[in-house]
Amino acid sequence: MTSLIWSDCSLSTTARLLPFDRMCTCDLRFRQSVSLHSCVKNYSPSFGTQRKHFSSTVTVAMATETHANVIDGKSIAKQIRDEITSEISRMKDAVSVVPGLAVILVGDRKDSATYVRNKKKACDAVGINSFEVNLPDDSTESEVVKSILNFNKDPSVHGILVQLPLPRHMNEENVLNAVSIEKDVDGFHPLNIGRLAMRGREPLFVPCTPKGCIELLHRYGVEIKGKRAVVIGRSNIVGMPAALLLQREDATVSIVHSRTKNPDEITRQADIIISAVGQPNMVRGSWLKPGAVIIDVGINPVEDTKSPRGYRLVGDVCYEEACKIAAAVTPVPGGVGPMTIAMLLSNTLIAAKRAHSL
Amino acid sequence: MTSLIWSDCSLSTTARLLPFDRMCTCDLRFRQSVSLHSCVKNYSPSFGTQRKHFSSTVTVAMATETHANVIDGKSIAKQIRDEITSEISRMKDAVSVVPGLAVILVGDRKDSATYVRNKKKACDAVGINSFEVNLPDDSTESEVVKSILNFNKDPSVHGILVQLPLPRHMNEENVLNAVSIEKDVDGFHPLNIGRLAMRGREPLFVPCTPKGCIELLHRYGVEIKGKRAVVIGRSNIVGMPAALLLQREDATVSIVHSRTKNPDEITRQADIIISAVGQPNMVRGSWLKPGAVIIDVGINPVEDTKSPRGYRLVGDVCYEEACKIAAAVTPVPGGVGPMTIAMLLSNTLIAAKRAHSL
Missing domain, CATH: 3.40.50.10860 (Leucine Dehydrogenase, chain A, domain 1)
Structure with a gap:
């Protein structure tokens, strides 16, 4: 695969992904090139009863017309890891598990x-x-x-x-x-995915990356119920389960993929966007409804001669453009990435608790 | 449940469903009251290699602006049953199964x-x-x-x-x-649903009613790939698997449900509509894009004093209005209904062949 120097979103039609195999778990089959009501009911991370251990250090500015809130996955993931550490410590002390x-x-x-x-x-x-x-x-x-x-x-x-x-x-x-x-x-077993798809059934585990996406929405108080959501990409490990999770939370979900003829038009209807296609800066500002919340799963290395490593990481979404239009957006890196491992730890804790009927 | 006399679509906001429990398998949680490119590439039933036994007796008129093609489920189901009869007879003769x-x-x-x-x-x-x-x-x-x-x-x-x-x-x-x-x-087992949801996996069986819907589209030569599809209703046994099937065939799928705020607007973007909500005549002509193809799963009994039985069956879609706008529409009764049992027979034949490695 050839690579071009990458500078900004304006080059997205010609720039190429560096050949870093499997740096992300996106739907790499996506090969196509393409304005928002706010659905963020509360920009402060939620401190509901279910997340009572969540001790936020995230500072979240109010959205302005010119700059979206940054959804700080790194910070949230750290807090989740802290919560897990506390719970494991208590569990060890109480029941030696x-x-x-x-x-x-x-x-x-x-x-x-x-x-x-x-x-x-x-x-x-x-x-x-x-x-x-x-x-x-x-x-x-x-x-x-x-x-x-x-x-x-x-x-x-x-x-x-x-x-x-x-x-x-x-x-x-x-x-x-x-x-x-x-x-x-x-959470990749088809039995888990089947339960995830079915109303009234509960999966034993939810795949880590999509679970992390929804957790970010929850912790930032983004209302999902009744909102239009678009998932870009339909991979088994991110796109499809993310769509099923949004559906379980009563969003009206559309899945945009490589065969979709007008992905920009459909994405522009979305209050919530989860993109997982592995195409650097594919989602441009013109794809976004003002006030949308964007969860960018893409982690795409692109050549950058100014970087000591010779490359830098960008998402599927043109971050600079999204910042001007969206209500909130995850950065790359530091958005969804840290959440995946945090959710793996969370799933392992759940498994241990279930095994010991705790 | 009280019931009102039902006459036509104009009364749909006040008329009530008769209390015939479970006459259909729709998503009865749908409780909301809410225009099409043609995607029918070929109005003749397909005679591809995979359906070489299909001997059509269906006569299908070309779509006009004033009258949609009627997708004759009764006739298609009969042909499928005839195909199954032949195959079972051959199987019995050849291997006594x-x-x-x-x-x-x-x-x-x-x-x-x-x-x-x-x-x-x-x-x-x-x-x-x-x-x-x-x-x-x-x-x-x-x-x-x-x-x-x-x-x-x-x-x-x-x-x-x-x-x-x-x-x-x-x-x-x-x-x-x-x-x-x-x-x-x-096909209701979560393992089957999971495989249906996952790319590269194959379910052992596809739930009968959604399988029948897709079979109707196939046999009428409706192109699915790249089309916008809206599934109205998200039940485990019709809506959700129908959406998964459309997605497997590369449609861009949106699921509209009881929490969707603007179902009419979303449905109006669809080239293909599968409705399974159990609400008589809920989908009005104004919900439809001219040229859409409509598969109506609803079988709703409504009071009809002119009928000897005191009631008649109507679909989720206002048939009279759809006929003026859509390219093709299934009638109720005689559309999806007969397909469900035909697909059950088909699944049983598949099971027998698989059990005997035929």
């Missing part, structure tokens, strides 16, 4: 190794025991499944995560289906 | 008994063996589950259907979950 997360890494991809290391660090920081199995790239599918089955049986492991992508000779579906539904903290 | 469908009826609801009788008749007509268990209204949940488990083990039974609603003292989820996923011809 320590949540455990097992991660299976197959092969020697550097990016995957980094993600696994970060997850381990995050576990350590909140008091979750982490277990790791590293298998060589030429392992057989059955060897990977065997590791999963061992963790399925291990009562000290409450969550199991298979780091994706797997080597090409493996069937991802077969491997993921081996994870016990009670330990599927990624 | 006869598909079997078991229906479990609990209690003595007249409407449920009628549905079960109709399903039995339909099975007999195409050569499917039908099995029936009738349990008294005061049966325990475990007695119903026991019947299901017996059918799960029985190799001559390929599909199991629990007639809903169950008596109130039973947990519907527990009972339905007892049906083996391989015999869940209703």
Whole structure:
């Protein structure tokens, strides 16, 4: 893949994504190029009974016509990790239960190794025991499944995560289906997705990134019920579950994808936008209704000669343009990204509590 | 529930649904009172390779500005049943396999008994063996589950259907979950719904009514890919799976429901509308884009003193108004209704073929 120097949104039609494989979990099939009522009922993070441990340090300015509120995912994620740390500490003291997360890494991809290391660090920081199995790239599918089955049986492991992508000779579906539904903290099992889609059913786990998106909306007091929501991208791990979550909260949801003929027009109707396509700055200011709330899942590396690393990260949404039109927007980095690991920790804690009927 | 005399669409804001419980499978929570490009690429039923047995007797007039094509579900359903009959006959001759469908009826609801009788008749007509268990209204949940488990083990039974609603003292989820996923011809199991929602996954069965809706679109050559589709209603058994099916076929889908503030405005953007809310004539002509294709799942009995039965059936969509605006519309009755049983027979045949690796 060739790469161009990236400077600002005005170059979005010609600039190219750097070849950082799988830096985000977006719907990379999206290949198309394309004004808001405020639905933010309260710009202060919510301190409702369900989030009584939430001790905000986020300062949120009121929206003006020229600058949106920044939804500070980094800060929110830290607060969630603090809440989890406290709860795990109390649980350990009271019933001697320590949540455990097992991660299976197959092969020697550097990016995957980094993600696994970060997850381990995050576990350590909140008091979750982490277990790791590293298998060589030429392992057989059955060897990977065997590791999963061992963790399925291990009562000290409450969550199991298979780091994706797997080597090409493996069937991802077969491997993921081996994870016990009670330990599927990624929430990718079709039984979890089915329950998420159905009224009156409850998934055991909600996939981490979309769960993080909704958590940001909740913590910033964004009203979802009755609002128009557009999800851009329909991947199994972000777009589709994000749409199902918004639907469960009574939003009127449309999913925009690579086959949508007029994505700008549809997106412009949305009070809430969740974008997860992996296309740098694809969503321009002209796609936005004034006052919309934007959750940008895209983490796209683009060449930047001014940066010491030679690149910088941008979202799917042209941040500078969005800031002038939206009521609130997540930055990239520091928006949804930190929430994903926080939600993984949250799911692992939920798994441990459920396993011990706490 | 009081009932008013029903005459035409102009009374829709005051007329009331007659208290015929569960005459349709729509999203009855819809309680709100709220124009189309043609997306019909070909008004002749399709005779593609996948439907080579389809021998059309449907005559379809070209759309005019004043009258939509009628999508003749009754005729299409008959043709599907004929195809199934032929296939079962060939299968019986070749490998001596006869598909079997078991229906479990609990209690003595007249409407449920009628549905079960109709399903039995339909099975007999195409050569499917039908099995029936009738349990008294005061049966325990475990007695119903026991019947299901017996059918799960029985190799001559390929599909199991629990007639809903169950008596109130039973947990519907527990009972339905007892049906083996391989015999869940209703397609209601969350694992099936999850697979339906996920790209790259295949459900074992697709719920009958939404499957029938999509089959009507296919057989009438309605292009789905890239079209705007609106599903009105979000029930587990029609609205949600219908939306997932449209999404799988690359439509851009929005779901309109009881919390949607401007359902008319959103529906007016749709090339394809599937309505399943159980509100007589709720969708007016003003909700429709000229040239839209309308699949009306609603079967709503409304009082009609001129009818010998004292009532007549109408859909969710004001048929007279739709006929003047839409490109094609399903009538009520004779649209989606006959397709549901045809799809149940189709799912039972699929189950038998899968069980015998045919």
